[in-house]
Amino acid sequence: MPTNFPTSVDNFTNPTANDSLNLPSHSTQHANANDAIEAVESYLLNGGQGLTLVKKQTIGSAVSTVAVTDAFSATYENYKIIISGGTSSANGYLKLNLTGSTASYSMFMIYGSFASNTVEGAGLSNTASWDYAGGMQSGQYLYMNAELMTPFLSKYTRLSSLATAQTHVNTGTATGVHAVATSYTGFTVTPSTGTITGGTIYVYGYGIGQ
DSSP states (O other), rough: OOOOOOTTTTOOOOOOOTTOOTTBBBHHHHHHHHHHHHHHHHHHHHHHHSSEEEEEEOOOOSSSSSEEOOOTTTSSSSSEEEESOEEEEEEEEEEEEEEEOSSSSEEEEEEEEETTOOEEEEEEESSSSSEEEEEEEBBEEEEEEEESSSSSSOOOOOEEEEEOSSSEEEEEEEEEEEEOOOEEEEEEEEESOEEEOOOOOEEEEOOOOO
């Protein structure tokens, strides 16, 4: 019996303790189970649904740039990048750019201070990276929570992220675009000043249900 997964749940006939090996057919039982297992494996390895971890990388010690390779592929169209833990030598922000491309990044950030209800904005046009993609505080943490749309496709790549403006007291959200219709498989993270140490970079793919 061909598996119904992922359209619906299979309804297998379970043998009982007193059944003979041909009732139900022993070979059919194994064939059905193998078909279902293979369908699940193929589904998960080819996108599935929800978020799937595709890359995990530890940041080194006192580095001024971090290259992440083999992060994007045809399996997923859209991705989430999370950086947590670690520390930095100075207060600032984390820049993000696609591997080998240092031009045509634009973004706009809406931000404010935890100590104020004033809303401010900051824009960048045709720069070398998305400059406010994440944050860092000296002696405390690194963070990034960014989403990239279609970085592997030969189309413009869109960015959406929780952002920072210089220090840990400012926070906001940002959107951006990389106006180059090229396929990319990786990205680079760079501190705005000083160096970063430790912490982990996680890259997740958004499943497309295939």
